[in-house]
Amino acid sequence: MSSINYNKKKLALVDCNSFYVSCERLFNPKIQNKPVVVLSNNDGCVISRSNEAKALGIRMGEPYFKVKELIKRNNVHIFSSNYALYGDLSRRVMKVLKTFSTNVEIYSIDEAFIDLSFLKEEDVENYGKEIRKKVLKWTGIPTSVGISTTKTLSKVANHIAKKERTGVMYLNKNIDERLKKFPIQDVWGVGRQLSKLYVKNGIENAYQLKSVSNTWVKKSTNVLGSRTAMELRGITCIGLELHEEKRKNCCVSRSFGKRITDLQKLEEAVSTYCLNAAEKIRGDDQICRGLTVFIRTSPFNKNKKYYSNSQTAELPIATNNSIELVKYARKILKGMYKPGYHYQKAGIILSKLKDADKNEVNLLTPLMDDRSKTLMKAIDHTNNKYGRHAITIASAGIHKGWKMRREHSSKIDTASFNYLPKVSAS
DNA sequence: TCTGGGGTCCTAGGACCC
DNA sequence: TCTGGGGTCCTAGGACCC
DSSP, rough: OOGGGGOOEEEEEEETHHHHHHHHHHOGGGGGSSSSSEGGGGOOOEEEEOOOOOOHTTTTBBHHHHHHHHHTTTOOOEOOOOOHHHHHHHHHHHHHTTTTOOOOEEEETTTTEEEEOOOOOOOOGHHHHHHHHHHHHHOOOOOEHHHHHHHHHHHHHHHHOOOOSSEEOHHHHHHHHEEEEGGGGGGEEEEEEHHHHHHHHTTTTTHHHHOHHHHHHHSOOOOOHHHHHHHHOOOOSOOOOOOOOOOOOOOEEEEEEEEEESSSHHHHHHHHHHHHHHHHHHHHTEEEEEEEEEEEEEEEEETSSSOOEEEEEEEEEEOOOHHHHHHHHHHHHHHOOOOOOOEEEEEEEESSSSEGOOOOOOOOOOOOHHHHHHHHHHHHHHHHHHHHHHHHHGOOOOOOOTOOOOTTTOOOOOOOOGGGGOOOOO
């Protein structure tokens, strides 16, 4: 059997460059070509950097307070994250990508895999350039495109395209030479632990992982490790996922703007997160059977006693009813709370999710079922229209002194005309 | 002083059954 | 009284991703 390239898969990974920064730049042309960073919730860490900011040595995930001085000295522009804006722009980018192939997997907020196997070998690179051009023109977001035969190799190609600033990289020849220069810790699926293990065994680049025996990889790691190695060899182990699966868990958690000591404030926070989570799963027509609450003090503060706890309740009847869920959450919280600690974070996880229509009817199913469904619908509708938590419940609190910090928000809302950039036609 | 949040998958080990 | 071994299911915790 001949295995000429024509039969092989051509898989593109399109990745938005410094996505959150690029989103902020769209509405603020003055920060083009300037160092810019976007901070995580609570203005905690740096989670997106422009190339200029990277050049200053600001690392991904770095705590803000550690680079505050550096940022000030170099006039780096700072933004608190605005996920409503990024989500909206993401949807626009993905819409454009879907015009290039029927088989598109949206992998994350700023990345998508696209099956381009229908292309002729000689057209691949130009097609990649077309993708970049159209996304930039229609959305204003710059991207990089990596193309190869497996997801893992496309990730490598994308990395190279970004690093060399070529925009498009089709990795179809001299693959081994490229892989020899590709650090093991940059390979998709190789995190801190695995790369430590590999380096200890003399594997320092992608080529060496590709060359080592499969039995060794399987024995030393797990199926995921061996999948990665196979994919580097050009053997597809991770397929495209074309239809979105519903989520299996739903977590809402936040660090507090200020430390909390008393139970009542914790209750407010946990109730609020619970309302958010319940609203999310209702939006997907799901109900849950498991509910976990967790609380903890700061793991970084060495001067204070550390406390962390989490507890899960199995619900007798699966539900997505906010009032019901908040009731359980508060009960769990009360059982875990210990006075005398400075709590830094709390969260809630709804688990064992399933479709609402698959709910088994139970003799205990209360007759109020229909009434509560109507109530939840009314709440969701109102909050949709007038903003989240136009309607809420008392235990979620009013003042919310624990709310997270967002001191550098651009406050851009793409649904609001006031913030749309002005364009003058000439 | 100040260190994100939301996911998925895998594995080891315990509980339970026959 | 003897107290094996194979199977399943579940969960907590770890590793990884963006």
